[in-house]
Amino acid sequence: MTLGLDGTPAIDSLPAAERVLARADELARHSSMEDGIERVYLSPEHARVNAIAASWMREAGMHSWQDAAGNQCGRRSDDPEGMPALVLGSHLDTVPGAGRYDGILGVLVAIEVAERLEHVDLPFALEVVAFADEEGTRFGATLLGSRAFSGGWKSEWNELQDAEGTTLHDAALAFGLDPERIPLAARKPEDVVAYLEAHIEQGPSLERLDRALGVVTSIAAAERRLIRVVGESRHCATPWEIRRDALQGASEMILAIDQIARDHNSPATIGHISVEPDAVNVIPGLAEFSLDLRDATAEGRDMTWEAIRRRIREIALDRSLSVEIESTHAAPEMVCAPHLRESIAVGIRSTGDETPLDLFSVAGHDAMAVGELTDVAMLFVRCAGGISHHKDESVRLDDVAASIDAMHAAVLDVALRYSAGDADAPGLVP
């Protein structure tokens, strides 16, 4: 239930939530997989869902356009050109075998909020952005849509290739975009007031604590590494005492990493492993595995890594193995702006939850990229069992209704602070 700025009557949000769920079902039909959902950047499915989102944005009283990177944008029709905008959004692309709410829910909630605010006087323009690539499924690099929007596009990304060997350059041309003009999707900081994103939690904290919604404090600091354990390939007849088995060493390291990560509460995932020569009767001379390590802060992540690194060295020494470590990706935490977090909390309180829960996001989100452009904050929505990136992803109707109410109230709170020139919100002073 939402009250307006002046305590206007409550709105029945269930019909809007039903529409959000029906629209999520409709988008789920646009998939490159026969028995599952997959929608990647610059694909025919991407074009189709953009067109559908555009029609919904227009129904909500916005004009809509596809930007130079393939993000679908909408802006309230009455908002004057050149007026800085508060941007609401999330993404429409998916991983293979995806659920129907990761990213999508945030876009659909944003459209509902824009519709509610169609004729409301705000001190800024209101925009909705459906980002084109958050997951990075097709070209391996993530957040391509939101990084283009935020001015972080790198020209070398045009040479990235998908599994079929198609370059991003050629895929953009086939999609109808000019690959050389993608950087023009960049917004200027002075044109954006702030960015708010609703997203399913993708973890079980809200459900365990019996909450519908939560305030995101920060998006995790992450680092990915490739760890190569080098031993010696030998015939399986080689006696134990002279074996230098890289896979046995890697196995011990992997179990140790899991324990250290648990002790430090830094989520660690080893999602890739390969061995050489990869033959049933040969001792592996090489074992290579990936490590994705996250924490609420870069400092915490690095402390955990130090403990892991020491243990890896000990195991290698014990087993006469050598280890090569390569860092393949590192990102610091993205801290959500305190004044916007407070607006999200005001939004959650408007739904009847007096003590909104703070939680950090282990998963990456478009808000990380947009945080390079402007202040950001996120609203988390409970999802069943914390299941995500899976067809069983699900949300409750009443939670969706609450998320629309909370986001609506949060936008009104940002408007109040913006109009008041809130000293705690320097980014918001007009």
Ligand SMILES: [Zn+2]
């Ligand atoms: Zn997502």
